Amino acid sequence: MKVFNHSDILALEKRYRTNLINKISGYKSAHLIGTKNAAGQTNLAVFSSVVHIGANPPYLGFIMRPTSVERHTYENIKSTGYFTLNMITADLHEQAHLTAARFPRENSEFAATGLTEAYLADFPAPFVEESVLKIGLSFAEEQLITVNQTVLIVGKVEQLIVPTDALKADGDLDLEALNTVTIGGLDTYYTGTKLGRYAYAKANELLKKID
Amino acid sequence: MKVFNHSDILALEKRYRTNLINKISGYKSAHLIGTKNAAGQTNLAVFSSVVHIGANPPYLGFIMRPTSVERHTYENIKSTGYFTLNMITADLHEQAHLTAARFPRENSEFAATGLTEAYLADFPAPFVEESVLKIGLSFAEEQLITVNQTVLIVGKVEQLIVPTDALKADGDLDLEALNTVTIGGLDTYYTGTKLGRYAYAKANELLKKID
Numbered sequence: 001m002k003v004f005n006h007s008d009i010l011a012l013e014k015r016y017r018t019n020l021i022n023k024i025s026g027y028k029s030a031h032l033i034g035t036k037n038a039a040g041q042t043n044l045a046v047f048s049s050v051v052h053i054g055a056n057p058p059y060l061g062f063i064m065r066p067t068s069v070e071r072h073t074y075e076n077i078k079s080t081g082y083f084t085l086n087m088i089t090a091d092l093h094e095q096a097h098l099t100a101a102r103f104p105r106e107n108s109e110f111a112a113t114g115l116t117e118a119y120l121a122d123f124p125a126p127f128v129e130e131s132v133l134k135i136g137l138s139f140a141e142e143q144l145i146t147v148n149q150t151v152l153i154v155g156k157v158e159q160l161i162v163p164t165d166a167l168k169a170d171g172d173l174d175l176e177a178l179n180t181v182t183i184g185g186l187d188t189y190y191t192g193t194k195l196g197r198y199a200y201a202k203a204n205e206l207l208k209k210i211d
Numbered sequence: 212m213k214v215f216n217h218s219d220i221l222a223l224e225k226r227y228r229t230n231l232i233n234k235i236s237g238y239k240s241a242h243l244i245g246t247k248n249a250a251g252q253t254n255l256a257v258f259s260s261v262v263h264i265g266a267n268p269p270y271l272g273f274i275m276r277p278t279s280v281e282r283h284t285y286e287n288i289k290s291t292g293y294f295t296l297n298m299i300t301a302d303l304h305e306q307a308h309l310t311a312a313r314f315p316r317e318n319s320e321f322a323a324t325g326l327t328e329a330y331l332a333d334f335p336a337p338f339v340e341e342s343v344l345k346i347g348l349s350f351a352e353e354q355l356i357t358v359n360q361t362v363l364i365v366g367k368v369e370q371l372i373v374p375t376d377a378l379k380a381d382g383d384l385d386l387e388a389l390n391t392v393t394i395g396g397l398d399t400y401y402t403g404t405k406l407g408r409y410a411y412a413k414a415n416e417l418l419k420k421i422d
């Protein structure tokens with residue numbers, strides 16, 4: 001075992017620290033966030049920080065650095081009030097990673113990576129046609145994280161598009177069938193293999209495997 | 212494809228909605244959060260909402276509902292200022308799921324699930340001995356998410372314990388070798404299989420696979 005305390009981490013070489021600290025939280029969610037600015041120019045960016053905020057009513061959130069390459073996403077959400085979350089699957093993971101390059105604003109990541117804009121009636125932000133699970137959200141709130149000026153953006157789920165095949169009778173989704181990927185650190189992509197689905201745990205009862 | 216708008220989701224049967232909405236964000240991180248109250252009573256709870264907040268200085272966050280079964284975790288962090296994140300691996304996933312049962316406060320989830328408390332000198336919160344990657348954090352800030360009264364807790368990484376075998380020369384961690392798991396929804400656990408690790412993407416250049 002290797003033990004690093006806070007000072008040890010601060011003293012690490014920058015690239016080493018970036019690789020290590022970004023990966024210690026384990027597997028992360030993998031999405032392409034689609035937005036459009038007031039002039040109609042679209043933007044698409046890979047994110048690994050989407051988190052569940054609530055089911056009823058349905059809210060999702062994500063963490064961003066508004067001063068970095070993620071700035072266009074932030075500005076577009078704030079100016080239009082809408083964004084999309086498009087699940088990254090194995091088929092899309094290379095194109096998803098490419099969206100992190102610093103393209104000029106007039107060069108949409110959709111065109112640059114060969115992904116297709118898709119729209120739902122009355123929903124202003126662009127979806128990724130090739131993504132199998134698409135979520136359209138309206139901006140609900142933002143919270144500034146004061147320790148490092150990152151921001152938690154919370155969106156309300158307005159539209160949810162899921163493949164009928166992967167949707168089970170009880171509302172569960174088969175992430176393996178969807179070929180969903182998960183991200184480690186800033187640069188590594190993985191598929192998942194199910195160990196088990198379990199019933200709600202109860203004190204003094206054995207764990208019950210459902211599936 | 213099945214399309215649900217916001218009203219459709221609100222109208223779903225409760226259990227169906229819970230299963231669906233908790234799973235639409237895809238694969239999530241998997242941790243056991245260890246805490247202790249002022250009287251020395253330990254608590255351990257499974258969480259799937261840990262997110263990266265920053266690498267330099269190192270911060271991690273997670274989302275919680277302070278009024279639910281997660282209340283003990285919240286109260287302990289607020290009263291002592293410390294908590295631990297213990298990576299869930301395939302070996303531990305069944306015990307991790309069991310921690311979600313409603314044990315009385317005087318019955319620690321450590322004892323109830325057969326996991327072992329471990330301590331580092333000068334760090335007050337309990338680690339899980341059996342977890343291969345352990346992180347000790349101090350409470351840094353909390354942000355109330357006003358739409359549903361959930362809370363984002365942010366912690367500063369004070370201690371990081373990683374297995375030497377899984378740590379590569381450039382600071383990257385081999386999550387496959389660690390047998391790290393990822394969570395889907397509230398009840399499904401998966402292992403990961405690497406598709407690839409890629410170099411930082413650059414505009415007008417082909418994607419370069421590192422590993």
